[in-house]
Amino acid sequence: MPRQAQAQGSAQPPGAPAQAGFLPGRIMAAEMAEQPDRLAGLLSRRHEITGQVRSLIGTGLVGTVLVARGSSDNAATCGAYMLQMASRRPVSSGSPSVHTLYRTNVDFSGYLVVAVSQSGQTPEIVEVVERARSAGARAIALTNDLDSPLAGAAELVVGLEAGEERSIPATKTVTSQILAFALISSAFGDIGLSDQVAGRLPAQVAQVLADPAPAEDLAGWLAGSDRLATVARGLLYGAAAEVALKVEETTSVFAHAFSAADLRHGPIAAASGGLPVLALAHPGPTSADVADVVAALRRRGASTRLAGPVPASDITWPEGPEILAPVLAVVRGQQLALALARLTGHNPDSPSGLTKVTAT
Amino acid sequence: MPRQAQAQGSAQPPGAPAQAGFLPGRIMAAEMAEQPDRLAGLLSRRHEITGQVRSLIGTGLVGTVLVARGSSDNAATCGAYMLQMASRRPVSSGSPSVHTLYRTNVDFSGYLVVAVSQSGQTPEIVEVVERARSAGARAIALTNDLDSPLAGAAELVVGLEAGEERSIPATKTVTSQILAFALISSAFGDIGLSDQVAGRLPAQVAQVLADPAPAEDLAGWLAGSDRLATVARGLLYGAAAEVALKVEETTSVFAHAFSAADLRHGPIAAASGGLPVLALAHPGPTSADVADVVAALRRRGASTRLAGPVPASDITWPEGPEILAPVLAVVRGQQLALALARLTGHNPDSPSGLTKVTAT
Structure with a gap:
């Protein structure tokens, strides 16, 4: 049933009005189905984007704040890992309240700020960018709306061009944002992402979208639970957080992501x-650690599933460079x-109590 | 009953062998009871510590990595907020896998690294400090063990002097670490923490410890749940994370902390x-935002409790400077x-499957 609905959703133009008889989540499914085209569009602008980023950052970068x-x-x-590897300088996740509530005047000399917002409307994000720029930062905005306040506050706008997002749970915007971080990172240095390798991503995403059955099996595994932990390390950690959030937004399951290293400390x-x-795991430097945690969980009798193109996984995605694996993992999470x-009677297109733009 | 046990625990020397007839958690209770003395000991070394930090950091700091x-x-x-406010430079939370697994050579010129580990034994933490120092960082270790590998890897060791920790859930070490961050931060600039104001903390912690009844009431509220979300903003956010972790470690309840701003996005x-x-809330710039989220949660019928010296709270702690509020909030979380x-038949002194030192 969900497979039929998804096909139906993707055949339905995303702008069409809701009609009786459609399965819940048809807008979300339609937006998920747009992803191969949206990612291909972003890839076609790769050299334009990397050129603009190189011009902006110049030399003397000391760090990046997201x-x-x-x-x-x-x-x-996901971007924090990519940018550390590419820029070889520390990357931090900004603490907006330091700027917007405590009103500390932080010196951003030598820093790049990358602000990410689908709508570009969230006031606290805009305020942090404005304060950082007036304190010496260069700033990039990653947004869908080139006319938004965030776009106006930054020196360089990388338009996601993901199109209007009508479903409350963000899908196509998130995968575009992750790919945009990979493209921005490649402006800093070689991250092993040739045009040829990157160009395979849209077809790989389409391949995942065409095969929802393993995600439906996972949904059956979770159907009786009101809790979910996701686990990963390194580049996939942000994807694990997004998988947890997507499940939480659409189903009210209390879900959270852990680094494999942190899971051992209490959780x-x-x-x-x-x-x-x-x-979540991908072949590479972090896969042994994730496999080790999964083995420890199973010894303790935990109900554990493994995702990714690794041995004995329960659900997989096409193998490629690890830097793009978060995109494929996130699409699997959307399907889940x-x-x-x-399966649990929720309509993911309009979960109770969520809005697309929050005031802080 | 828990009140009696706590008194009994604190009368029992922490090094005494386990005896039949003691309530579960007597070692944890005894270590909690040490906190006023441990914090007073750290405060007595304040000027020694700030002098050493000032000598180490010199000038030209561009940022701090924790x-x-x-x-x-x-x-x-908690320290990330304090250090941003005091140093007026960005502060980031390190991503160990970037260094230890992906083996990226990150340039740490101009950075201070502060590494925190009770035992000082965790190999990945030691490796990050070694790599950062060889790439230009100055490094401070916050640890209980002055002879540990971490102490050996840093230029400056701030000994917590919290004493041996025998209970698996860390208590006295955590509050000492938070206070140590406040003292280190005060070496960078005025954070409104005079000796007189800071000197009140041990008595305030003792006051909280002498009044466990409100935490026991909270435990009754949670006794039927296998999930808990904690919420805060700014300086108390790290405390909310620690309250969640403490509950998770001791009871297997799936608990997680959210920034009040993030809670609106899905959770x-x-x-x-x-x-x-x-x-968790404290009078100051962030309290209105937390009150707003609590009101939104209650409108949605969520079962919500408010902690802190704010109007209509269910459990409180003595009012003082917000920068020290995380210590008092964490003690409330330990009691909970x-x-x-x-109440739920767990022994917090040795939760199943946890060890004090993890390999990553």
């Missing part, structure tokens, strides 16, 4: 109490969230 | 599904974790 909330913050978490105790754990919402 | 895991990372989150959906929410563990 400013975002919600799904955009999960994309920024593993909860896993012995029946907490389902979804681990959509299937679980449908 | 490296920690588990409870120490929660103390570091608030889970609150309508019966998720208990404990909000201890009481909830006892």
Whole structure:
């Protein structure tokens, strides 16, 4: 059933009005289905974007500060790893309240600020960018809206061009944001992402979208639970956070992501109490650590599933460079969230109490 | 009953062997009871510590990177706010895997690294400090063990002198770490923490410890739940994370902290599904935002409790400077974790599957 609905959703133009008889989540499904095209569009602007970023950053960069909330913050978490590897300078996640509430005058000389917001409207994000620029920062805005206050506050706007997002849970915007971080990072140095390798991503995302069955199986595994822990390390950690948030937004399941290293410090105790754990892994330097945590969880009797193109995984995605794996993992998470919402009687297009733009 | 046990625990020397007939958590209770003395000891070394920090940092600091895991990372989150306000330079939370797994050579010129570990043994923390120093960083270790590998790797060791910690859930070490961050921060600039004001903290902690009844009431509120969200903003956010971790470690309840701003982006959906929410607030620039989130949660029918010296709170602590409020909030969280563990038949001194030192 969810597979049919998804096909139906993707055949339906995203701007069409809601009609009786459609399954819940058809807008979300339609927006998910746009992702291969949106990612291809962004990739076609790669050299324009990297050229602009190189002109902006110049020399003497001492660090980068990322400013975002919600799904955009999960994309920024992926970006933090990419940018550290590419810029070889520390990257921090901004603490907006330091600037907007405590009103500390932080010296941003030598820093790049990257602010991420789908709408570009969130006032606290705009205020942090304005304060950082007046204190010496160069600033990039990653947003869908080139006329938004955030776009106006930054020196360089990287337009996501993901199109209007009508479903409350962000999907196509998040994968575009993650890819945009990879492209921005590649302006700093070689991160092993040739045009040829990057160019395979849209087809890989389409391949995942065409195969929702494993995500529907995962939804069946989770259907009786009101809790979910996701686990990853390194580049996939931000994807694990986004998978958790997507499930939480669409189903009200209390979900949270852990670094595999942090899980050992306390949260593993909860896993012995029946907490389902979804681990994300990709072949590379972090996969052994995730495999080790999964083995420890299973020894403790925890209900654990493994995702990714690694041995003995329960759900996978096409193998490629680890730097793009977060995009594929997030699409798997979208499928899981959509299937679980449908299975448990939620409508992911308008979860109770959520709005697209928050005031802080 | 828990009140009696706590008194009994504190009368029992922490080094005494376990005896039949003691209530679960007597070691944790005894270590909690040491906190006023441990904090007073740290305060007595304030000027020695600030002098050493000033000599180390010199001029030209561009930013600070914090490296920690588990409870120490929660103390570091409090420290990130303090250090941004005091140093007026960005502060980031280190991503150890960038260094230890991806082996990126990050340039730390101009940076201070503060590494936090009770035991000073965690290999990945030590490795990050070694790599950062060889790439230009100055480094401070906050640890209980002056002979540990971490102490050996840093230029300046701030000994916590919290004494041996025998209970698995860290208590006295965490409050000492938070206070140590406040003292280190005061070496950078005026953070409104005179010796006179800071000197009141041990008595305030003793006052909280002498009054466990409100925390026992909170434990009764949580006794039927396997989930808990904690919420705060700014300086108290790290304390909210530590309260969540303490409850999780001692009871296997799946607990997680949210910034009040992030809660609005998705997790608030889970609150309508019966998720208990404990909000922490302190009079100051962030209290209105927390009050606003609590009101929104209550409108949605969420089971919400408010902690702190603010109007209509359910559990409080003595009012003082906001920069020290995390210490008092964390002690309240320790009381809650201890009481909830006892109420639900757990022994917080040795939760299943946790060890004091993890390998990553």
